[in-house]
Amino acid sequence: MTPQPVPLTLPTSDWEEWLAQRCDGLLDEARGLVDTLKEGGRDASGVMALWNDLNLALHDTFASASLFSNVHPDEAVRTRGEKAEQDAHRLLTEIGLDRDLYDVLASVEPGDLDEGGRRVHSLTLRDFRRAGVDQPEEVRERLRVLAERETEVGQEFSKNIRDGVRSIRVEPAVLDGLPADFVEAHAPGEDGLVEITTDYPDYLPFATFCRDRDARAALMREYLDRAWPENETLLHTLLTLRREHARVLGYDGWPAYDAEVKMIGKGSAIPEFVDRITEASDAAARRDFDVLLARLREDHPELATVDNVDKLFYQEVLRRERFDVDAQQVRAYFDFSKVRAGLLSVTARLFGVEYVEVPDPSWHDDVATYDVLREGERIGRIRLDLHPRKGKYGHAAQFDLTPGIAGRQLAEGVLVCNFSKQLMEHDHVVTLFHEFGHLLHHVLASGHPWVRFSGVATEWDFVEAPSQMLEEWAWDADVLQTFATNADGEPIPRELVEKMRAAKDFGKGLYARTQMFYAALSYVLHQDVPDDITATMRELQARYDVFGYVPDTHFYAAFGHLEGYGSGYYTYMWSLVIAKDLFSAFDRDDLFAPEVAHRYRDRVLARGGSRDAADLVEDFLGRPYGFDSFQAWLDRV
Numbered sequence: 001m002t003p004q005p006v007p008l009t010l011p012t013s014d015w016e017e018w019l020a021q022r023c024d025g026l027l028d029e030a031r032g033l034v035d036t037l038k039e040g041g042r043d044a045s046g047v048m049a050l051w052n053d054l055n056l057a058l059h060d061t062f063a064s065a066s067l068f069s070n071v072h073p074d075e076a077v078r079t080r081g082e083k084a085e086q087d088a089h090r091l092l093t094e095i096g097l098d099r100d101l102y103d104v105l106a107s108v109e110p111g112d113l114d115e116g117g118r119r120v121h122s123l124t125l126r127d128f129r130r131a132g133v134d135q136p137e138e139v140r141e142r143l144r145v146l147a148e149r150e151t152e153v154g155q156e157f158s159k160n161i162r163d164g165v166r167s168i169r170v171e172p173a174v175l176d177g178l179p180a181d182f183v184e185a186h187a188p189g190e191d192g193l194v195e196i197t198t199d200y201p202d203y204l205p206f207a208t209f210c211r212d213r214d215a216r217a218a219l220m221r222e223y224l225d226r227a228w229p230e231n232e233t234l235l236h237t238l239l240t241l242r243r244e245h246a247r248v249l250g251y252d253g254w255p256a257y258d259a260e261v262k263m264i265g266k267g268s269a270i271p272e273f274v275d276r277i278t279e280a281s282d283a284a285a286r287r288d289f290d291v292l293l294a295r296l297r298e299d300h301p302e303l304a305t306v307d308n309v310d311k312l313f314y315q316e317v318l319r320r321e322r323f324d325v326d327a328q329q330v331r332a333y334f335d336f337s338k339v340r341a342g343l344l345s346v347t348a349r350l351f352g353v354e355y356v357e358v359p360d361p362s363w364h365d366d367v368a369t370y371d372v373l374r375e376g377e378r379i380g381r382i383r384l385d386l387h388p389r390k391g392k393y394g395h396a397a398q399f400d401l402t403p404g405i406a407g408r409q410l411a412e413g414v415l416v417c418n419f420s421k422q423l424m425e426h427d428h429v430v431t432l433f434h435e436f437g438h439l440l441h442h443v444l445a446s447g448h449p450w451v452r453f454s455g456v457a458t459e460w461d462f463v464e465a466p467s468q469m470l471e472e473w474a475w476d477a478d479v480l481q482t483f484a485t486n487a488d489g490e491p492i493p494r495e496l497v498e499k500m501r502a503a504k505d506f507g508k509g510l511y512a513r514t515q516m517f518y519a520a521l522s523y524v525l526h527q528d529v530p531d532d533i534t535a536t537m538r539e540l541q542a543r544y545d546v547f548g549y550v551p552d553t554h555f556y557a558a559f560g561h562l563e564g565y566g567s568g569y570y571t572y573m574w575s576l577v578i579a580k581d582l583f584s585a586f587d588r589d590d591l592f593a594p595e596v597a598h599r600y601r602d603r604v605l606a607r608g609g610s611r612d613a614a615d616l617v618e619d620f621l622g623r624p625y626g627f628d629s630f631q632a633w634l635d636r637v
């Protein structure tokens with residue numbers, strides 16, 4: 001067995017210089033490889049080996065640049081990372097439209113390559129064609145203009161959402177029902193009124209807990225109209241640009257172009273999927289909607305339906321009244337250091353790996369570093385950066401440090417989250433399991449020679465499935481009892497976990513229907529590019545959502561996913577359908593059963609992007625993936 005490569009040595013001082021040297025050096029190496037490739041005179045496997053080196057240099061650059069621009073405590077280092085990211089993007093665009101480079105790769109005879117090489121080659125030519133490299137010069141020029149305009153308009157659309165914060169002013173008595181820390185943070189101004197904004201830290205608690213229906217309605221109208229009307233025109237422009245972009249390349253519209261590289265394959269399969277989920281969730285949605293409406297009408301007999309003004313508020317009322325889950329009681333069982341230790345021991349047991357803490361210095365004292373061993377051999381290194389600090393990325397995500405390449409480069413990844421150092425919300429425990437799923441995928445899929453296959457290199461609409469599945473372990477009483485103990489050392493009671501699960505299950509059909517409204521909107525807007533976006537939205541909401549439209553509002557203007565996800569909002573639910581199916585292979589009464597977990601590790605995770613996701617899933621399940629498990633989950637009361 002060839003010895004595994006050693007981890008990257010991180011600096012102990014002068015990070016800015018280190019990051020600049022690393023990224024500039026890698027980008028120079030990549031440019032040199034482009035020139036070498038264009039010199040020609042190499043056989044098929046020689047060309048593909050250099051192409052792999054080039055992509056590895058780019059991947060390494062993007063990984064370091066993106067990680068340190070998001071986590072480094074020193075602002076100068078973060079800024080240097082952003083610059084490196086921009087440089088790498090520029091080179092990537094240049095490569096994508098480099099006709100001479102494309103000709104070198106297109107002249108490779110696939111029959112002269114091994115199986116992996118053939119797959120990388122065919123994916124590479126597809127990416128080049130999608131970039132438009134083989135189009136006549138005037139088309140390539142138009143594509144450059146379109147891409148630039150799309151970026152500009154997209155950035156402005158997102159900026160208007162970020163800047164489009166609105167507010168209402170209410171009497172202090174309106175805060176009745178809100179948590180004490182919220183009331184404390186919202187003192188009345190000189191006019192004696194309290195300002196409530198549409199930002200999440202204000203909007204979410206207010207919509208969930210405020211007992212004054214008129215005040216909830218006033219805030220909801222402002223919330224649903226963020227970035228309107230300015231984003232209505234911008235959105236229409238963006239949709240028109242994307243349609244032209246796709247048509248110039250010979251596609252029928254943006255969804256067809258976008259779906260081509262996803263598991264779903266065809267744009268036209270998106271509305272079929274949306275309709276299928278809508279039908280599958282119909283009974284569950286009706287069941288829960290009736291409960292919600294009945295509870296609403298106890299307070300407001302005059303109302304005929306539930307809309308966004310009442311949705312969050314009455315869901316919370318039901319959580320308290322029907323499921324009796326006390327968040328304060330729950331968090332007493334989730335002490336951060338026990339949770340972290342528990343997560344490591346659960347996943348070690350499940351996937352047959354071992355974590356050994358190493359004293360390697362990182363960019364901050366909060367970061368814990370571990371080597372990941374399999375059968376005694378180091379297969380990767382992970383770093384857990386799990387607490388908030390100033391200037392750090394504010395959400396939860398897995399970042400690459402280096403992709404693993406067999407015999408050449410160790411897989412290194414980082415989990416970046418913002419959890420408390422003391423007691424955690426159970427939601428955060430679920431998030432930790434979810435993100436750790438991405439990290440394990442990154443480390444386990446490191447045995448390939450091709451960077452194209454390394455780590456989470458699978459289709460975008462499959463990426464979330466392994467992580468969504470790992471969330472199930474954070475909802476299992478047997479699993480939780482291995483580490484979730486209170487200050488007296490008592491494990492979390494089984495009955496409490498059951499109540500938590502019941503509360504979580506309520507509303508899953510409603511959730512599915514609302515998600516399908518969003519998915520239909522993202523598809524139809526891109527496919528039809530309608531002149532009257534509001535009318536289209538109202539029509540789709542009436543067809544797919546069970547919650548009513550709030551009159552004269554324009555939710556799409558602040559629907560940021562239209563920028564980032566394009567026509568692909570369906571992907572989250574698509575992954576969830578597959579996650580439920582993958583989970584069906586496990587024994588619910590024994591989530592640690594090793595045989596199935598190891599089969600899953602070897603047939604799905606370890607294979608990375610070396611095969612299509614549908615094939616990996618079929619190989620693991622012994623049949624193609626289907627909807628039955630998802631349906632059973634929806635129907636389970």
Ligand SMILES: [Zn+2]
Nearest residue numbers: 434438464467
């Ligand atoms: Zn995820």
